[in-house]
Amino acid sequence: MIMKKLKVTTAIIAVALSGTMALSDGYGPFPVTLKGYSGDKTNTVSYSGQIARHVLEQSLKKLAGKGNGGGNAADLEAQMLSYFNGSDDDLPIIAPKSKDGFKIKQTSLHQISKGKNISGKFYDGAMPAWPGNMSGKDVAYNMIAMAAKSNKGFDADTGYDWAQLISKYTMGAMAYNQAVDNYLDEKLSAEKKPNNKPYKDGVHYTGKEHSWDEAFGYWGAAAHQHGFNPNKVYEIAKMKNQGVADKNGDGMVDLKSEYVFGPCYYAAAFDRSGTKSTNYTNTMFDAFLDGRKLITAAAGDALSDSERSQLKAYAATIEENWEKVLAEAVFKYAGSVYKDINKMKDLSGDDLNKAYRTYAKHWGELKGFAMAMQSGKSNLGATATKMNELIGFGPVTLNNSYVTGMDSNGNFVMDRKKSWSDYQLHMLKIQQMMVDQFSVKARANDGLNDLQALTDKLDSASSAETD
Amino acid sequence: MDDINIIEFFLSDFINPKKRVFTGYLILSVVLASLWLLFVKRQSLQSTFKKIFDRKILWSGSAKADYKLFLVNRVFTFFISPLLISQVAISTAIYMFLHSVDSFNQNFFASTPTSIIIALFTITLFVVDDFTKYIVHRWMHKIPLLWAIHKVHHSAKTMTPITVYRVHPLEGVLFSLRSVFAQGLVIPSFLFFFGNAVDLYTIVGVNILVFFFHATGSNLRHSHIDIAYWKWLEHILISPSQHQVHHSIAEEHYDKNFGAALAIWDWVFGSLHLSENKGKVFFGLDTYESGKESRIKDLYLEPIYEIAKILKTFCIKLVSRLLNWLSLIRDLFLVQIKKNKS
Numbered sequence: 101m102i103m104k105k106l107k108v109t110t111a112i113i114a115v116a117l118s119g120t121m122a123l124s125d126g127y128g129p130f131p132v133t134l135k136g137y138s139g140d141k142t143n144t145v146s147y148s149g150q151i152a153r154h155v156l157e158q159s160l161k162k163l164a165g166k167g168n169g170g171g172n173a174a175d176l177e178a179q180m181l182s183y184f185n186g187s188d189d190d191l192p193i194i195a196p197k198s199k200d201g202f203k204i205k206q207t208s209l210h211q212i213s214k215g216k217n218i219s220g221k222f223y224d225g226a227m228p229a230w231p232g233n234m235s236g237k238d239v240a241y242n243m244i245a246m247a248a249k250s251n252k253g254f255d256a257d258t259g260y261d262w263a264q265l266i267s268k269y270t271m272g273a274m275a276y277n278q279a280v281d282n283y284l285d286e287k288l289s290a291e292k293k294p295n296n297k298p299y300k301d302g303v304h305y306t307g308k309e310h311s312w313d314e315a316f317g318y319w320g321a322a323a324h325q326h327g328f329n330p331n332k333v334y335e336i337a338k339m340k341n342q343g344v345a346d347k348n349g350d351g352m353v354d355l356k357s358e359y360v361f362g363p364c365y366y367a368a369a370f371d372r373s374g375t376k377s378t379n380y381t382n383t384m385f386d387a388f389l390d391g392r393k394l395i396t397a398a399a400g401d402a403l404s405d406s407e408r409s410q411l412k413a414y415a416a417t418i419e420e421n422w423e424k425v426l427a428e429a430v431f432k433y434a435g436s437v438y439k440d441i442n443k444m445k446d447l448s449g450d451d452l453n454k455a456y457r458t459y460a461k462h463w464g465e466l467k468g469f470a471m472a473m474q475s476g477k478s479n480l481g482a483t484a485t486k487m488n489e490l491i492g493f494g495p496v497t498l499n500n501s502y503v504t505g506m507d508s509n510g511n512f513v514m515d516r517k518k519s520w521s522d523y524q525l526h527m528l529k530i531q532q533m534m535v536d537q538f539s540v541k542a543r544a545n546d547g548l549n550d551l552q553a554l555t556d557k558l559d560s561a562s563s564a565e566t567d
Numbered sequence: 568m569d570d571i572n573i574i575e576f577f578l579s580d581f582i583n584p585k586k587r588v589f590t591g592y593l594i595l596s597v598v599l600a601s602l603w604l605l606f607v608k609r610q611s612l613q614s615t616f617k618k619i620f621d622r623k624i625l626w627s628g629s630a631k632a633d634y635k636l637f638l639v640n641r642v643f644t645f646f647i648s649p650l651l652i653s654q655v656a657i658s659t660a661i662y663m664f665l666h667s668v669d670s671f672n673q674n675f676f677a678s679t680p681t682s683i684i685i686a687l688f689t690i691t692l693f694v695v696d697d698f699t700k701y702i703v704h705r706w707m708h709k710i711p712l713l714w715a716i717h718k719v720h721h722s723a724k725t726m727t728p729i730t731v732y733r734v735h736p737l738e739g740v741l742f743s744l745r746s747v748f749a750q751g752l753v754i755p756s757f758l759f760f761f762g763n764a765v766d767l768y769t770i771v772g773v774n775i776l777v778f779f780f781h782a783t784g785s786n787l788r789h790s791h792i793d794i795a796y797w798k799w800l801e802h803i804l805i806s807p808s809q810h811q812v813h814h815s816i817a818e819e820h821y822d823k824n825f826g827a828a829l830a831i832w833d834w835v836f837g838s839l840h841l842s843e844n845k846g847k848v849f850f851g852l853d854t855y856e857s858g859k860e861s862r863i864k865d866l867y868l869e870p871i872y873e874i875a876k877i878l879k880t881f882c883i884k885l886v887s888r889l890l891n892w893l894s895l896i897r898d899l900f901l902v903q904i905k906k907n908k909s
Contacts, residue, residue: 445673445674565586566739567788
């Protein structure tokens with residue numbers, strides 16, 4: 101009798117809570133809807149595994165710049181692999197780390213989640229963007245090995261900036277791939293992870309609830325950033341504004357819900373740059389939130405066909421915008437590379453070396469994002485082939501040579517040369533491709549911007565008068 | 568579309584300083600014409616006013632046709648413009664091409680002082696634009712297929728500033744393409760060699776040289792006010808009177824003064840004709856039957872019929888020539904076969 105009364109009380113509290121929770125602006129908390137659940141959990145939102153993976157990626161990026169030219173290669177590679185493959189030991193968080201005015205709550209991985217890795221969730225299809233005919237995952241291992249041997253993550257001969265390459269590629273091959281090719285794809289089918297069953301035995305959330313949360317986690321948004329101006333989102337990711345990040349006011353930023361990671365950061369970065377005409381961040385956040393509300397409203401029943409098709413529409417919005425953000429990044433960094441070449445043309449000596457380092461960094465971001473785009477759900481087909489051809493395996497280096505392949509010993513081959521002007525042309529074509537194929541709108545660092553501005557100013561129609 | 572939008576749609580050129588018929592330029596033209604008639608031609612105030620606002624000219628059948636064409640062409644332009652190649656597309660293609668030529672150094676002249684870059688760009692744009700206008704205009708007269716279209720403009724028996732819009736839509740297309748190509752060539756070339764300091768000197772948002780062209784009476788070219796310049800200046804700039812000579816029905820004036828703003832092109836290519844003080848110049852086409860210049864239907868359809876006729880004659884000639892060749896080849900074969908047999 102007492103037990104029965106308790107269950108009724110729990111149910112009343114749950115309903116009351118769900119009422120207030122539904123009003124919540126952020127992503128969660130969302131109440132337990134799983135039928136037959138008798139535990140004491142009240143919030144079903146859970147994506148700490150994804151947060152752990154973002155932290156692994158950021159830490160790996162930091163480690164990629166720690167090489168001393170070969171002396172610490174073996175140790176460094178082992179350390180990097182412990183972050184990539186995961187470790188039974190509790191790994192320290194190398195990035196993001198607290199700094200003055202921005203205190204981060206967690207300092208080690210286990211404080212977020214145990215037993216997580218990047219490698220298990222990494223795109224492993226073909227990756228023709230990288231030399232050597234390797235699978236997606238093998239490319240990552242190759243990059244890690246190379247980074248460990250390098251001097252501070254940079255190889256001047258090839259122009260490779262390993263930290264940028266690894267980080268940006270992983271943002272696609274792990275986060276983007278898992279979200280759009282797994283959680284927002286097959287796991288939205290009627291058969292897989294149904295909503296009237298727990299995600300797995302013993303958990304308090306349903307199959308669909310957790311699938312959706314996992315995708316949200318990979319996107320890397322702060323749970324409370326709903327409706328935020330992109331500048332605020334940017335400030336959180338750049339650790340510039342603890343006040344905005346620290347939702348619960350405990351004086352610390354909780355990586356599990358209050359911080360902004362890579363994929364979401366880039367959405368905000370493009371909303372606030374270039375033409376400032378996009379709204380990727382809030383469009384995606386709204387789609388995630390609306391999808392989650394839809395699942396919660398199903399109250400633990402299996403989703404109907406119409407509910408699932410609505411959910412798939414939200415997923416399509418997310419996927420489309422995510423791809424556009426990656427395309428915007430490719431656009432932006434192609435523009436950076438273009439501008440960097442202009443700068444380098446006028447320099448020599450140390451100034452040139454310094455500019456070359458910046459150029460290599462931007463190229464690494466360009467290449468990394470281009471590879472990220474190719475690790476999603478859709479096969480980009482001819483677009484990918486053309487994109488890889490234009491960007492090449494490596495940047496045009498100081499002596500105009502560039503990586504054209506990999507020999508059987510795993511060494512990069514640089515047996516061709518290209519002029520910087522030609523390479524600039526490739527960059528313009530890449531930007532054109534991003535506009536034509538992905539309709540990018542923010543267009544940061546638009547190499548054709550001046551052309552467009554002058555054309556607009558002249559208005560050719562006004563000169564069309566005849567005599 | 569509400570009423571205001573419709574008015575704006577049709578009359579926007581009158582409030583756009585980039586257009587020749589901008590109200591400000593029209594007022595300046597009236598001022599210039601008055602000064603010319605009062606002080607150079609020594610006419611009375613009354614006759615000056617009468618001449619400028621001559622009802623017989625402003626409301627002639629030919630002028631009314633101009634007004635109708637102005638309105639109808641607006642609709643044509645609205646539908647045709649989006650189909651034409653965009654200037655950005657051409658500029659981009661040329662900009663990319665410049666990158667692909669190894670001997671071209673990007674930003675080669677970028678260290679030039681900004682004021683000089685802007686002046687050079689402003690002048691180059693104006694000169695290239697004007698030169699292409701000359702060339703295309705010359706073609707319009709010399710190539711029968713194009714003359715069929717351009718006749719519409721020359722059929723005007725009286726001229727008002729609105730006569731500039733008295734063109735067949737196909738001519739509008741050709742001139743739009745000309746403008747797109749001219750600017751599409753200059754803009755990327757300058758940006759490539761001079762860098763992003765490239766800009767334009769403007770007044771009220773218009774290229775300063777274009778502004779002066781319009782502000783000094785470009786509208787009077789299509790009018791009966793025969794303002795002439797000094798002889799030396801008429802070798803450099805086309806005066807209103809010179810353009811009126813271009814529209815003259817007199818045989819000695821045929822194919823003269825194709826230039827828009829600059830007379831230099833006519834001078835160099837031998838088509839310059841200075842203004843004359845020989846009294847009234849008659850405008851129009853002597854081959855046009857009387858009254859046709861006022862009939863809208865004829866103005867739109869005649870060029871099409873004529874083009875069809877020209878193409879038909881061309882095709883017939885081509886086919887007969889082909890047949891001649893074929894028979895010649897056959898004959899040669901037959902001769903060869905006979906030789907082989909014998």
